[in-house]
Amino acid sequence: xxxxDTQKALLAAAKTEKDAMDFYKYGAEKLPDDKAAxxxxxxxxxxxxxxxxxxxxxxxxxLAPFDSFISGPPDTESSWWKSLQSAxxxxxxxxxxxxxxxxxxxxxxxxxxxxxxxxxxxxVKAVYLANARSTHRxxxxxxxxxxxxxx
Numbered sequence: 001x002x003x004x005d006t007q008k009a010l011l012a013a014a015k016t017e018k019d020a021m022d023f024y025k026y027g028a029e030k031l032p033d034d035k036a037a038x039x040x041x042x043x044x045x046x047x048x049x050x051x052x053x054x055x056x057x058x059x060x061x062x063l064a065p066f067d068s069f070i071s072g073p074p075d076t077e078s079s080w081w082k083s084l085q086s087a088x089x090x091x092x093x094x095x096x097x098x099x100x101x102x103x104x105x106x107x108x109x110x111x112x113x114x115x116x117x118x119x120x121x122x123x124v125k126a127v128y129l130a131n132a133r134s135t136h137r138x139x140x141x142x143x144x145x146x147x148x149x150x151x
Contacts, residue, residue: 003058006119006121007058009118010054010057010124011054011058013054013131014054014058014069015051015078016111017051017054017131018070018072019075020047020104020108021044022074022078022081023083024043024044024101025044026074027084027101028041031094033149035148035149036097036145039141040101043101048070050131051070052066053127054131079107083103087100094149095150098149102142108135109132109136112128113128116132
């Protein structure tokens with residue numbers, strides 16, 4: 001059975017959240033500052049739940065189990081991964097990682113809000129809006145770490 005446009009959008013949103021999770025997991029491994037690394041680990045866990053919320057809404061029998069989807073390798077073509085790799089080439093440190101994470105979260109929040117506006121199913125729209133709010137909180141949390149470390 002072919003996927004609807006809404007199902008395709010939900011699957012794309014789940015993939016974006018997985019990309020964010022992979023970004024935070026890998027970034028946490030590379031950050032020497034324990035507080036920033038702990039924040040990245042927390043954000044990776046939250047992105048996992050965001051991905052699950054979108055994936056569960058797809059409601060298609062042709063999908064692999066969520067655990068298979070989420071445990072796949074990072075998408076090295078995603079904007080999240082490419083931005084992290086670029087930052088690492090120019091001297092990756094906590095400041096760059098946190099700035100990059102704030103930028104990525106701000107862009108994702110805008111994307112989620114735009115997609116929410118396109119959704120006609122109120123339950124699906126609610127998932128997008130809930131994830132947009134959580135994404136905004138991520139940006140704030142990262143900003144708090146940034147201020148604590150750099151003033």
